[in-house]
Structure formats: C-alpha cells, structure tokens
Amino acid sequence: MTNLLTMMGPTEADLTRCVHCGFCLQHCPTYVATGLETESPRGRLYLMRALHDGRITLEDNVLTHLEQCLLCRNCESVCPSGVPYGRIMQAQRAEIQHQRKVGLPERFLRWVIFRQMLPDAGRLRTMGRLLRLYQRTGLRRLAGALGIRRALPASLKAMDALMPERLEAAYPPLGLLAPAKGTKRGRVALLSGCVMPVFTPQTHAATVRVLTRNGFDVVAPAEQTCCGALHTHSGERAGAQELARRNVDAFLAAGVDAVVVNAAGCGAELKEYGELLADDPAYAERAHAFAAKVSDVTEFLVKAGFETPTGALPITATYQDSCHLAHAQRVTAAPREILRSIPGLDLVEMPHADRCCGSAGIYNIQHTDLAGQILDAKMQEVMATGATVVATANPGCMMQLSAGMAGCGMRGEAVHVVELLDWAYDGRPNR
Numbered sequence: 001m002t003n004l005l006t007m008m009g010p011t012e013a014d015l016t017r018c019v020h021c022g023f024c025l026q027h028c029p030t031y032v033a034t035g036l037e038t039e040s041p042r043g044r045l046y047l048m049r050a051l052h053d054g055r056i057t058l059e060d061n062v063l064t065h066l067e068q069c070l071l072c073r074n075c076e077s078v079c080p081s082g083v084p085y086g087r088i089m090q091a092q093r094a095e096i097q098h099q100r101k102v103g104l105p106e107r108f109l110r111w112v113i114f115r116q117m118l119p120d121a122g123r124l125r126t127m128g129r130l131l132r133l134y135q136r137t138g139l140r141r142l143a144g145a146l147g148i149r150r151a152l153p154a155s156l157k158a159m160d161a162l163m164p165e166r167l168e169a170a171y172p173p174l175g176l177l178a179p180a181k182g183t184k185r186g187r188v189a190l191l192s193g194c195v196m197p198v199f200t201p202q203t204h205a206a207t208v209r210v211l212t213r214n215g216f217d218v219v220a221p222a223e224q225t226c227c228g229a230l231h232t233h234s235g236e237r238a239g240a241q242e243l244a245r246r247n248v249d250a251f252l253a254a255g256v257d258a259v260v261v262n263a264a265g266c267g268a269e270l271k272e273y274g275e276l277l278a279d280d281p282a283y284a285e286r287a288h289a290f291a292a293k294v295s296d297v298t299e300f301l302v303k304a305g306f307e308t309p310t311g312a313l314p315i316t317a318t319y320q321d322s323c324h325l326a327h328a329q330r331v332t333a334a335p336r337e338i339l340r341s342i343p344g345l346d347l348v349e350m351p352h353a354d355r356c357c358g359s360a361g362i363y364n365i366q367h368t369d370l371a372g373q374i375l376d377a378k379m380q381e382v383m384a385t386g387a388t389v390v391a392t393a394n395p396g397c398m399m400q401l402s403a404g405m406a407g408c409g410m411r412g413e414a415v416h417v418v419e420l421l422d423w424a425y426d427g428r429p430n431r
C-alpha cells in the first residue's frame with residue numbers, strides 16, 4: 001500500500017521543470033488539432049500544477065483536458081528542459097482514479113476490462129474465436145447491410161472499424177518454443193501481449209519466423225500476461241504493478257538472453273518496470289534486471305545483426321513512427337534501417353512521421369472525434385507520399401492506419417516492419 005500511496009500524483013520536482021517555453025506545442029497532436037492551450041503539454045502541465053497546489057479542483061473540464069492527452073510523449077522528446085511528461089501524466093491519472101467518485105456502470109466496465117479481460121489470455125482468445133465466427137458466418141456483413149453497424153454508438157462503431165477484415169486464428173500458442181534455424185545464436189522470449197494474438201497474429205508469426213531464421217530460439221512463456229500499459233495510461237497503477245510482477249517472474253524464469261517485443265507501447269511499459277516496481281522491495285531489483293533484457297524487435301535485430309534479405313518487394317512505403325517506440329524508447333533508426341535493407345522497397349518519408357496517428361492504446365475508442373481528426377491529418381500526409389504501404393512497429397497503429405486508409409478509400413495496407421522483412425525473406429505467406 002505504501003508504494004501506491006507514495007506514487008500517487010506527480011511530484012513538485014517534476015512539475016516545476018517546465019519553463020513554459022512552448023517548444024513542445026507544435027509537436028502536440030491535440031494542440032495542433034484544436035489550437036487550444038489547454039490541449040497542449042504546457043497547458044496541461046499548468047493545470048496539473050494548479051491541481052497540485054490546490055488552486056483549482058478536478059472539475060469536468062479540467063478532467064477532459066487531462067484525459068484527452070494521448071500520452072504519446074512527443075512533447076517529452078522535444079522538451080529542452082527534460083520535463084518527464086509521461087511520468088507526470090501517468091502519476092496524475094493514478095491520482096485522478098484514486099480521488100474520483102465514479103458511478104457503478106463505469107466501475108463495472110473498468111473491472112471487466114482491466115481485471116477480467118486484459119490479464120486473461122484464455123478469455124481474450126475466446127473473444128477472438130467469437131469474433132471470427134461473427135465474421136466467417138457472414139453476420140458482420142449482414143449487420144453492415146442492415147445498417148446496424150452504422151447505428152452503433154461511437155465507441156462500438158470505432159471498435160468495429162478497427163477490426164481486421166479477416167481475423168486469423170490466434171498466435172502464438174501458449175508456451176510456444178520455436179527452435180533456431182542454422183547456427184544458434186541465442187534464446188529469446190516473445191511478449192505475446194493481450195490482444196495481439198487475436199488481432200494481429202500474423203505479426204507474431206512473422207516475428208517468430210524472422211527471429212528463428214536469424215538464429216534465435218524463441219519461447220513464449222505460458223505464464224506471461226498483459227504488459228499493463230493500458231492500466232498505467234488509465235490510472236490503474238496497482239493493476240499494472242500486479243501484471244508487472246507476473247511478467248517479471250515468467251520471463252526471468254524462462255532463462256533467455258532477451259525479451260523481444262513487437263508492440264511499441266508494450267515495449268515501453270516493460271522497459272519502465274524498474275520504475276513501476278521501484279518501491280516494492282521484493283521486486284525492485286528483479287524488475288530492473290528484467291527491464292534491461294527488453295528490446296523492440298527492430299532494435300534487437302539491428303543490434304544483433306540480421307540477414308540481409310534478397311527477395312525484392314517492389315513497393316513504395318512510408319514509415320509511421322509509433323509514439324512509444326520513437327518518444328518513449330527513442331528508437332527511430334532501427335526500423336528504417338530494416339526497411340532500407342529490403343530490395344525494391346522505396347521508402348518515402350512523410351512530414352511529422354513521429355506525430356501520433358490517434359491510436360494511443362484505446363484512445364481511438366474513447367475519444368473518437370479527436371482521434372478521428374488526428375487520423376485525418378495523418379492520412380493527408382500519408383497520401384501525399386504516394387505510398388501504398390504504411391510501415392509501422394505497433395499493432396495498434398497498424399489497425400488505426402488500416403482503418404484510416406479504408407476510410408479515405410486508399411488502396412494499400414498498414415504493415416509491421418518485421419512482416420515486411422519476413423516477406424522479403426520468404427515471400428508473403430498465403431492467408
């Protein structure tokens with residue numbers, strides 16, 4: 001309990017680091033979309049400081065401005081004063097959850113999402129099977145033809161639009177062990193995550209093929225669980241800590257050289273377990289040891305050295321930096337290096353490639369209007385490149401960008417960098 005209480009709310013030291021220079025404003029997607037100071041990093045920091053000093057209270061409008069932050073951390077990357085914006089906002093949200101009186105329906109919904117679904121791989125896979133049935137029996141098409149999908153409430157409509165057109169069977173199987181091909185160079189663990197096995201199993205399958213081809217045994221420990229990023233971003237700090245302890249135990253017991261992650265948001269969370277469990281005497285040291293092993297898959301391949309692909313992919317692609325890879329993990333060169341190694345792939349950079357696409361965990365189903373505005377601006381920039389493929393490094397971004405491309409009638413697709421490398425190695429798998 002001490003841990004939870006001591007971590008509640010941003011610290012005075014963090015809050016006072018902002019010197020109000022405004023360098024971050026033009027890098028903030030919500031400020032760019034609205035033009036409002038209260039939707040900017042500087043404005044939100046001002047609000048949080050006023051809350052901290054007791055000069056204002058948590059009225060609805062204050063809450064809205066704080067909740068509409070994407071937690072993309074673009075402001076953190078560009079801030080000359082080193083304001084740890086992510087840490088501040090996460091602590092603020094934990095405090096809000098602690099203080100706020102929420103009604104029974106919201107409490108129930110949060111209990112279902114954060115306690116019953118996200119931590120339970122079995123339940124998520126069952127949900128995946130039901131969704132596949134919904135697609136494969138033609139029920140989804142029928143719901144579209146009858147106008148039911150258009151009539152759904154905004155959040156459900158956004159969820160429906162984000163769902164891949166054809167869901168594949170979940171992957172990886174719990175407890176997977178895929179042996180290295182050729183000379184073995186090491187043994188790594190794959191974070192399977194919460195919804196990725198259901199919504200983007202093809203990315204996991206490509207990751208395993210690429211890693212084994214490059215000489216690594218891949219294990220996916222059955223005891224692992226959701227990384228807790230959605231909990232952290234939503235102020236559910238205690239829940240995130242519980243999941244972190246389970247993952248530290250599961251991955252350290254696997255005896256691997258590295259923990260490889262193909263979802264930028266999850267990777268950022270895992271790398272910050274040391275901080276998340278800093279006040280837990282039983283886990284602090286082990287959490288740091290665990291975090292030191294975590295690598296994004298692009299970062300890992302470039303560092304370890306990867307086989308240069310020889311198969312040509314004659315496509316024009318642009319790269320969308322995933323916020324939690326670029327701004328939280330500061331990995332921007334490795335994915336581009338992999339893309340540039342693919343024969344025939346023409347990489348055309350777009351402006352503001354590191355500006356959020358509006359996905360941001362479950363932001364796109366919580367704040368549908370603002371997320372939609374942010375996505376529209378992103379799609380304009382994508383279309384100007386002439387690319388037919390948007391490469392990215394996070395399943396949430398892939399789903400958001402795919403929905404964006406479909407929404408503006410673009411032909412093309414959003415694909416994970418590691419999948420493109422896999423296609424260049426062995427051709428595109430039939431699905």
Ligand code: SF4
Nearest residue numbers: 018019021022024079
């Ligand atoms: S957060 Fe950083 S960049 Fe933004 S106004 Fe404050 S000091 Fe300047």
Ligand code: SF4
Nearest residue numbers: 028069070072073075
């Ligand atoms: S985290 Fe992103 S949305 Fe939030 S204030 Fe910073 S730049 Fe803006």
